[in-house]
Amino acid sequence: MSMFCFQCQEAARGTGCEIRGVCGKTDEVSNLQDVLIHVLKGVAFYHRAAREAGIESQKAEDLIIEGLFTTVTNVNFDPDDFVKRIHQALHVRETLRKSLHESGIRLQEPDFARWHEGSPTEWKRKGYTWGPRRTEDPDVRSLKELLLYGIKGMAAYTHHAAVLGYRDERIISFIERALLATEDTTLSPNELIDMVMECGRTGLLAMELLDEANTSTYGNPEVSTVNLGVRNRPGILVSGHDLKDLEDLLEQSKDAGIDIYTHGEMLPAHYYPFFKRYPHFAGNYGNAWWKQVEEFEAFGGPILMTTNCLVPPPANATYRSRLYTTGPVRYPGARHIPERTPGARKDFSRLIEHAKTCPPPTQLEEGTIVGGFAHHQVAAVADKVLEAIKTGKITRFVVMAGCDGRSPSRSYYTEFARSLPQDAVILTAGCAKYRYNKLPLGEIDGIPRVLDAGQCNDSYSLIKTALTLKEALGLTSVNDLPIVYNIAWYEQKAVIVLLALLSLGVKRIHLGPSLPAFLSERVRDILIREFEIGTIATVDDDLDRMLGAAMV
Structure with a gap:
């Protein structure tokens, strides 16, 4: 070891x-x-x-x-x-x-x-x-690691907000206090549980701050149709989450004779009005992060990794020479774009010049997908949604947010989405959507059956949507809503989203494809007892188990 x-x-x-x-x-x-x-x-x-x-x-x-x-x-x-x-x-x-x-x-x-x-x-x-x-005690260790992974995810969202000039001292103060708590041997399990719940509440602040930063800078996301094909010009593929990096690249490349494509978690950039001003912002290329080896190879042009979701490129991958990183991302041998100096943009000139020497992307697929259903957009069509609920055309919402991953067992989420009854609407955010966002699931009175709010941090929009529905329907608790939660997780940003949901008292979350290894048996039992957290089984069993409790 x-x-x-x-x-x-x-x-x-x-x-x-x-x-x-x-x-x-x-x-x-x-x-x-x-x-x-x-x-x-x-x-x-x-x-x-x-x-x-x-x-x-x-x-x-x-x-x-x-x-x-x-x-x-x-x-x-x-x-x-x-x-x-x-x-x-x-x-x-x-x-x-x-x-x-x-x-x-x-x-x-x-x-x-x-x-x-x-x-x-x-x-x-x-x-x-x-x-x-x-830490020897497995329960104390479990709670401290849960707290640490929560603030790691919170730090990611806080970093993105800070890049856009948005800060909240309450968030950094809590992160510091949580770091010190992981070294405090006097804290009891109950005190650590309280701090984990406070982590969830502070995580909600961090997501709210990032939502404000993104929407104040780039406008409120709007329902948008995104092209999945390619054009006949060289391109640059941008992955990750950092919208400021995308802005700088688009501005510097607007007259370069190249196109810019998104990959993975950068797809929701197409939903913001600001980015639609760039005609060379061509569309989305490929799928979730774990498919990047084959998709980056096929793209043919430079790839820019702005945040996480990097898969180490194989030694024989030709795209190794086309891989650029920036921000917190690093990989040995990849060319790194330095930070911007105050008042200036990042210098992406090397990347742009490299792209000019490359062939156009190899087309992987064709068609379009629709997204942009963040909380502001859902609020704008709330009356239409409520009418569909009242008339029984929509009987339930299924939150299928979170992360995708390479485990074959994740095909479960594709089959689950495909098997949902026609009166069910999926609410999603994060790269988990790539398991079903290209399925022909149709609409209900013009409302798409997959409502994509955006990146993983836009799970905040799903929370806002749930709270809006609760008020509109006159319910006393979010747990009374016709909503079930079948969430996929992979890394630490999903942890802070989960803790944010728990801090709001949301119960009956099904987490898959497996429960976290860092949860001790006792901590897992506490989460099951207090919040009725469960894992997944088979599609048929879970449809019966989850949807039976979600009927209006």
Whole structure:
């Protein structure tokens, strides 16, 4: 055993990866990630004290947020970058510590805040020591890891909002407090459960902040038809979630004679009015993240990874030379686009010039798909939806949001969507939609039976939609709505979405294709008892089990 990681749905044997991550990360990267988190706890310790003393440090906040983001599954695979980040974190930590001392503030400093760097070779050993198994009690360990993975997902959303200039001190303050809680040996399981629920409530704030950032900058998403074919010009394929990166690329390439396509979680960019001003914003190419090896190979032009969902390219993949990363994403050998300087755009000129030398994309499919049903758009057609409910044309909504993945068992979600009765409407967000968003499921009185709200962070829109329906129908609880939840998960952003739902008291969520490996038996039992969380079985069994309770 040279590493241990069980933060994602692909945890080996359903327990954890011990030699190499199923995601593709090496034991070296895994252990360096654990070292980085350990050092960030020290930064959080001093930054909290500095804030109370009136010493602000946006650099410390950004370091914590982006540092946590880099440890989310499928974001950063570069050990050299983690070494660099650890050095930066140590420097910021010591700068904060010095500022406090110079201000006459003396603290009782815990061991994790006093650790001094050794060599990167030693960090690998330290990282394993500081990983998930540092806590012996399985229930305490489970709750602390659940809290940690929740703030990792929260950090991703907070990072995207900050890029657009939107911040909320309540969020960073909680993230810092949660980091310190994972080192607090005095907290009881009940106190940790309370903090996990607070994590869900704060996660809702983070999603609300990002929604405000995106809609204030790019307009409210609107119902849009997205082309799935290709044009006869070279192109650039953009994947991930960062809309600001897409804006910069579109603006710089508008007169370059090339087209820009989205992949995976970038599909919902087509729903924002702002991006429709660019005629060379051509459409969506391909499917969810796990198909990128074959789809990136077929595309033929440069690929830009803006956030997570990167699959390590095979050694024989020709697109390795066409792969670019930016933001928190790194892969050894991939060309990295540096951060933008204040007041300027990121410089994508290398990427654009590269695209001009490439052939047009190879067409994978043709046709269109429709999306853009975020909460503002659903509110605009609320009367039509309510009328369909009252007349019995819509008898239930099925939330099938979340993540897609490469497990063959995920074909379940395609069959589940295909087998739903004709009076059921799917509410979705995140890349899980690629399992069914191209099926010919039809409409109900002009309302598509798949309402796509957008990216995984747009699960906030699904929450807003549920609350709107609750008020409109005069119900006292969201659990009285004709809504069932059949959610697929993969990584830590799905964790914070789940905790946000639980913090609102939502019950009877079915989570698949398997329950998280980091949940101990007792913690799993608590979630089942308090929130009636369940997993999935067969399509036929689940249709009977879930929909029987959802009738209007």
